[in-house]
Structures are given as structure tokens and as C-alpha cells.
Amino acid sequence: MIRTFAELDLDQNLIEAIEQMGFERPTQIQADAIPQALDGKDVLASAPTGTGKTAAFVLPALQYLQDFPRKKAGPARVLILTPTRELAMQVADQARALAKNTNLNIFTITGGVMYQEHADILGTTQDIVVATPGRLMEYIEAERFDCRAIEWLILDEADRMLDMGFGPVVDRLSAECRWRKQTLLFSATLEGKGVEGFTEDLLKNPVKIEADPSRRERKKITQWYHRADNAEHKLALLKAILSDQAERSIIFVKTRERLAELRGQLESVQIVCSWIQGEMPQDRRNNAIQRFRDGEVNVLIATDVAARGIDLPDVSHVINYDMPRTADVYLHRIGRTARAGKKGNAISIIEAHDQPMIERVMRYTKDEIKERYIKDLRPKAKKPTFKKKKKKSAETKKKSNVKKKTGKKK
Ligand code: ADP
Ligand code: MG
Numbered sequence: 001m002i003r004t005f006a007e008l009d010l011d012q013n014l015i016e017a018i019e020q021m022g023f024e025r026p027t028q029i030q031a032d033a034i035p036q037a038l039d040g041k042d043v044l045a046s047a048p049t050g051t052g053k054t055a056a057f058v059l060p061a062l063q064y065l066q067d068f069p070r071k072k073a074g075p076a077r078v079l080i081l082t083p084t085r086e087l088a089m090q091v092a093d094q095a096r097a098l099a100k101n102t103n104l105n106i107f108t109i110t111g112g113v114m115y116q117e118h119a120d121i122l123g124t125t126q127d128i129v130v131a132t133p134g135r136l137m138e139y140i141e142a143e144r145f146d147c148r149a150i151e152w153l154i155l156d157e158a159d160r161m162l163d164m165g166f167g168p169v170v171d172r173l174s175a176e177c178r179w180r181k182q183t184l185l186f187s188a189t190l191e192g193k194g195v196e197g198f199t200e201d202l203l204k205n206p207v208k209i210e211a212d213p214s215r216r217e218r219k220k221i222t223q224w225y226h227r228a229d230n231a232e233h234k235l236a237l238l239k240a241i242l243s244d245q246a247e248r249s250i251i252f253v254k255t256r257e258r259l260a261e262l263r264g265q266l267e268s269v270q271i272v273c274s275w276i277q278g279e280m281p282q283d284r285r286n287n288a289i290q291r292f293r294d295g296e297v298n299v300l301i302a303t304d305v306a307a308r309g310i311d312l313p314d315v316s317h318v319i320n321y322d323m324p325r326t327a328d329v330y331l332h333r334i335g336r337t338a339r340a341g342k343k344g345n346a347i348s349i350i351e352a353h354d355q356p357m358i359e360r361v362m363r364y365t366k367d368e369i370k371e372r373y374i375k376d377l378r379p380k381a382k383k384p385t386f387k388k389k390k391k392k393s394a395e396t397k398k399k400s401n402v403k404k405k406t407g408k409k410k
Pocket of ligand 1: 022023024025026027030047048049050051052053054055
């Protein structure tokens, strides 16, 4: 079992960069995936959010490029696909930090950037290109990007890419990169619909790695919930949490409308926040994230769509102001706190109708989520109990007598 970076067959210049980044030991996914990737295998890997997947594919790619140095200038040899531009930038930043003691060139090709700006880089030698699928495909179609030299194809957040409808484009990109030697696919989950079929065409006899450090890492997240009687009560609870205990928080809401409403409510009591939502101009998104990252504001409100794949450092609290629709999304959300060994808190503020959801989350995660109270803000209503008798309750899995054909799908 690998416990140190030194055991990973990485060159000294990479080890030094790793040390300078403050990484002390490899995370589970890094220890599992790096040797396989360096061994020339295709890799199909999943690990929860925040467990260091980026370095798990960047490090072997950098090592590979050093082991087989290019003989002459030319186009990219490693292509990393990510679902969003923010993520592409983050991956590129981390790759540059890890490659700081090398001469390797790392570029991004994403939407939201003028063709002009990309024009310069396309002429120069690139070692690694981090790209979003849509924009890259445009370049290929315009014969402005050449995939023939790609030796490694890496897909980050494959589940999100599928969710976002990138499946067909990724398939085409895979065909464009058909001379590659290796393919690595990373995902938070491998369960989503279509991931199986999708990966079949992309990977050749992949080594499947499901790092499950989640138990241990999730342990560092203290989860609890507060019950609210109504909307005003809910807001009062949130304000109390933000002013008394939360240092740096991400608040999740379900829609843009809810986001706008909450923003107004917080601003009216002088709680400054930034926010991100889907379909927001790129510069404003970056701006909002930067303000939060720099500590200019300590509250970030987000919808799930907007928060996909973004690594926001040092979040002390994840607050579910609206419960997510699935337990899986809950896990994605809370994965944003307690990153890489730090402690974190995940608080759900729920109304009566959310009670079944919080219970589902507990079953799914096998974590205990306790109710807590805030002085003077105790709920008046009793905790609702949803009896399993209720017909539409999908929770009861009575396998025995479901012979009836009725489309009783979950
Ligand atoms: P994921 O892609 O799995 O969600 P990231 O690659 O974004 O996770 O990493 C999450 C955070 O953990 C980043 O801030 C990263 O710098 C940090 N990190 C990665 N690997 C390590 C490590 N071995 N030790 C400490 N921190 C790490
Ligand atoms: Mg990631």
C-alpha cells in the first residue's frame, strides 16, 4: 500500500512541486490511480469530490511527458476535457503549479474567450491542453486544432459532462484522438445514467478504481439540520447561523429565483455575499468566485448548476437552504467543505416537506444527521413522521409482493 509520494515513481522535480503545494501524502485516489496510469493502463476512476482527483491524473501525465520527451516542437500531447470553463482554468492552474519545475507548456481552450486570444497559442508548442468539449470541437472543425499528436486523453468530471449533454461531442473528440495511447476517465460517481455505455467506447480494458475514502473523509464533515416552521423562520435560522457560527459559507438554493430572493433578504440586513448561477456572463462568474476566494466576501450563494466542479477553497460551512433533489447532489454539495483533510460543517435547514429527503440522505450516506436547535428559534411544529404505509412512498422496498405490473417506478 502506497503511503508517500516518494513511493510513486515520480521525478524529483515533481516531488518538489508537490511539497511546495503543501501536499504531504497522496490521497487514496492518487495512490490508486497514479501507478496504473504510469503503467500504461486505461483508467476508469471514481472518488468523491474534493479528494484530489486533479493531481491523480495531472501527475502521471506530467511524468509521462518527462519520460518520453518530445523530439521537436508541435501540437498538444495530452488533452484534458472538463465540463466547464472554471474547471478548465482550475485544472490548468493546478497543472502549472505541479509542472513549475519543468519546461512543459499548458494551455486552455474554452468558450468565453475570443478566438483571437487563442490564435496565438495554437501556433506554439503545447504539451497539455485543457479544454471544454464544445469549444474544442469548433476549433477542430475549423482545422485550427490538431488532435493527431494526442497521446493521452483525460476526461475530468465525466458524470457532469454527460449530465450537461456533452456525450456526443466527447465521442467525436475521442474519434479525433484515435491515435492516442491511453485514456483516463475521472468522475465523482460512475452511477449516473449512461456512464457505463459511454465509457465502454472510450476506454480499452480499463482498470476500474473506486476509491472510497469517503467514509474517512466524510467523517470530518459534521452534518446536522434545523427544522423551520415556515419561510420566515427559515430565514431567521439562516441569519443566526451566518452571524453566530459560519465563517465561510456556500449556501445552496434550488433556483435562480430563490437565489435572487435570498440575496435581497441578506443584503437588507447587511450580510454581503456574492453569488453564482447558471447562464451568468463569464466575467461576472469569475468575479463572484474571485471575491469569495480572496475573502472579500464570506458568503457565496449558488445553484447546483452554477457550482458544478468548482473548487472553492476553505469553506467552513455548506448550507442547504433548499434541499437538493437527490442524495447524490447532497453529497456533491457537502463535498465542498472539509476538503483535503480540513474539517467542515454541512447544515440543512428544512421544512416539513423536506423531512423525507433528509432521511433518504441518511440512508444513502449511512451518516447520522442530527437535529439541532438554536436558542429562541426552536420549531413549534412537531417533527413530521412519514409512515411507510403511504402509497407513493418509494422508500419501502417490498420486493416480495410487487408482482403487479403497474409502472411503479422509483
Ligand atoms: P476533486 O477533483 O477530487 O474534487 P481536487 O483535485 O480539486 O479534488 O482537490 C481538492 C483540493 O485538495 C485542492 O485544493 C487540492 O489542491 C487539494 N489536494 C489535492 N491532493 C492533495 C494531497 N495529496 N494532499 C493535500 N491536499 C491535496
Ligand atoms: Mg475535480
